[in-house]
Amino acid sequence: MYRSHTCGELRDSHINNEVTLSGWVHKTRDKGFVTWVDLRDRYGITQLVFDEDRTSSELIAKARELGREFVVQVTGKVIERASKNPNIPTGNIEVLVEELIILNESKTPPFTIENETDGGEDLRMKYRYLDIRRNPVKNNLIFRSKVSMAVRKYLSEEGFIEIETPYLIKSTPEGARDFVVPSRMNEGQFYALPQSPQTFKQLLMVGGLDKYFQIVKCFRDEDLRADRQPEFTQIDCEMAYVEQEDILNAFEGLTKYLLKEVKGVEINSFPRMTFDDAMKKYGNDKPDIRFGMEFGELNEVSQHKDFNVFNSAELVVGIAVPGGNSYTRKEIDKLTDWVKRPQVGALGMVYCRCNEDGSFKSSVDKFYDQNDLAKWAEATGAKAGDLICVLSGAKNKVRTQLSALRMELAERLSLRDPKVFAPLWVVDFPLLELDEETGHYHAMHHPFTSPKPGQLELLNTDPAAVRANAYDLVLNGNEIGGGSIRIHDKETQATMFKHLGFSPEEAKAQFGFLMDAFQYGAPPHGGIAFGLDRLVAILGGQETIRDFIAFPKNNSGRDVMIDAPATIDETQLKELHLKVEL
């Protein structure tokens, strides 16, 4: 037996007990007559003591030779500490060591195993197993496990069944790029790894399973932007005999439960907002509603004068920055520079100070009088002491720009409190999205999403106007889940494929099994999928998903620890009937 207790367990009540502990040497301090060792394991740190009065000189010599991260087993007596450490749960006691066994030695680790480490990202990834010993990483992984368990508990109790869908499936060129897996037994053929279990969960609904969920790995062979992973985890859910309302209610329940269970936060407000409203009010389909600064559209109150910049703009829109009138001219100029950065791309910014005396002072006083500016204040909800920032231009572009400014200002004003959680449903998404490059429409959610009732005909005349039974769950400005009511009849599905540019043959080859299934009594159904990596990061009050993944890949899709991917044997290739052509 390697231990009677863990390193996080001993308290006053254990004093005088004989105990055996195992763990890593976190730190040693040698004061000559006494040597202390901090012994660490997953559960905490316990102070070991060796002193000249009570410990054999042989044992003291052995203790002095311990290096950082040595693995040791000690037996000794729990004693009261002379100087207590109120910062750790075991701070009242220490263990007077009687026996010390070195279970394994350690080379000096390439970075310090501390909450704040001196190791850079690359080094920490190469030695991820050492990085995981650090509390922040370890706690993130434990937190992730807790979130997953809570999800499973809630959904199981709500009657959802976790069903494993296959990983070796069929490649479908629609959407992102698939990872493929050559089949040795079926020469020249390939499986694909799932981008999501979408079609399988729909088939489970056709199969009568009624409520399905799965926490499941999904795969996308994309060029990796920062903080994207080629493999990621989804909480995947589907329900039969439901309308959008049923799904929103079910997963509002899950969200509230999770926030209560893992964060201790009670959610009382769970608003819903249409996509159109979100774009209008926040310039964004995943608005952070922890704070205000809603958009005020100013076309009516700004296009009646001689200011051509505004007059020629499709949209003139502003936000009120709380307390922003305190900004110096220089600070405002910097803000203007910020929106003009290529990442944001505005051509300029108009501002209007709201003075304490109720008067206004704008950068366009030449064109607008106090009366005009009062109307701007009204439209943006600006109060005395605020600053109104106004952008103008093409509607979609200017909304995106002002949204970026809104988020930046909120960050600077500390309005994005990681301890506050404000969930929101965004509903009534467009069914289709125009790809500006190709001029083709593609499915905004996916090709299985059903249009709003009665809007199928509109696909022929005004595709962009068709709204879908599609919804996103937004938390603190992040999309954490998205889903839709699905098409469940063959004809509508065929129509959708046609509008997405599939020939009937292509549709049949790729999704024939699904359309066949729809002919055998497919119930109405819909679902949602959550990105677990992001959800956990947001619940953890952090932004980087990589910190919540045990063994993440870098931006080239490489695991630098195991050094994968790698070349494979010629014989392996031959068995797969493949040849590499560089």
Added chain:
Amino acid sequence: MYRSHTCGELRDSHINNEVTLSGWVHKTRDKGFVTWVDLRDRYGITQLVFDEDRTSSELIAKARELGREFVVQVTGKVIERASKNPNIPTGNIEVLVEELIILNESKTPPFTIENETDGGEDLRMKYRYLDIRRNPVKNNLIFRSKVSMAVRKYLSEEGFIEIETPYLIKSTPEGARDFVVPSRMNEGQFYALPQSPQTFKQLLMVGGLDKYFQIVKCFRDEDLRADRQPEFTQIDCEMAYVEQEDILNAFEGLTKYLLKEVKGVEINSFPRMTFDDAMKKYGNDKPDIRFGMEFGELNEVSQHKDFNVFNSAELVVGIAVPGGNSYTRKEIDKLTDWVKRPQVGALGMVYCRCNEDGSFKSSVDKFYDQNDLAKWAEATGAKAGDLICVLSGAKNKVRTQLSALRMELAERLSLRDPKVFAPLWVVDFPLLELDEETGHYHAMHHPFTSPKPGQLELLNTDPAAVRANAYDLVLNGNEIGGGSIRIHDKETQATMFKHLGFSPEEAKAQFGFLMDAFQYGAPPHGGIAFGLDRLVAILGGQETIRDFIAFPKNNSGRDVMIDAPATIDETQLKELHLKVEL
């Protein structure tokens, strides 16, 4: 809202309530003046009634047109049934339908959606979504979900953390064949799908996570024997600072919990047996101990006479068949034919009847007297009324043959009761196994398994004699889990790789990251993995794992429903720098 209740929910207490149900038309019976429809969903069946007295003729006409598996929504009043059906929970009531909406039609399904169906395996797999509507399949999937949840609950409460390990890893030629995944971003390189998360879970122990588990898909590109799947699910576990005893105790706990939780069975006996004993007593490293018929070795009491068949045999071994003396000569001849089948491969069988009067009658009375045969009875534990069956030959072969006979007889005697559960640890497995074809030793468990303390030197002189800290969990004659204490120091691991035929360069290229990790304070650790598919099947009292997988593949590794694997686009291949060469 599609339903106010499910089809399994209505009872006497709901009588006179207005309800809305949705589901599939399971069956219709038309008696002219009255039409009944059995409406089915995941939760059960509810009888709908349409009759001339109380239902509009229009509605009756509509009901009469309903086909099997149509999806309908009905609203009506719950009424007491005239003739109750005690066999179903909703059998006391029926719903007098007032409104009927056909949500979706159905073509006639290719097989009946009944507990016993007329559909063959191939057809059921092609239309798996219809097969899943059948109770036996649906219940198996629900059962699987229940088992998984119970595993997670138990392990979480025991302090295990579920951690997701990566799916895109590195190919290692050792062991079974890997499925590989070409990397587009790393030209000419490949990921491999994990055969198990073995090295990652060990790294998590090096990382200090102490207790890990994961229910995880694993992949093996093997030629598929019956009832093997290219992708399968493992309950994967690892613990640090443990000896074999700690692991056996931990997973004895899990097994008992599972049997109690999902089967209501209390396990009081959880024996342990060495590999050598299992082979000696049962001829098998996964003995079914629900019944006796232990082997009696007869060399000493059978090689002293002139019977050359026995005298020349390495092993003479018998079992006592309870009540077997009642077999006719013809039946015994048939048994002899059975052991002589090529699948078993014995050259013949000697038998000895144990008469009620205490006398014996054997097929080799020419050589052995009553005194000799009494000793056979003693060695095999045969009682009056039993039949002793004796095989002889090379030790390993004859054990396998007699084990097959033992299992066959137990089956015929109904001793393999699927309601009885008899778990067993088999311990002290050999470290290495001789591959008779190549003459090379390979790891019996895997190359990370630690030899018994002090036996490392023996590797040089008598590799086959080295025993490992390796154990299997056996349930009712099936290996449901297997694991080992791992090597945790670089030198031992290097020695193991050497004995397994790795050059130092190969070992470094493939497992360098693990051996590196062992140099930074690797704790003693060990673990176990359970095959979830098989575990669930056995707990479910069945043998075929395919019946417990939502979308299984056939023996060619094909998913016949979605028709995968399939060819992929030339452009996809080009992006991957691959060419197919048939």
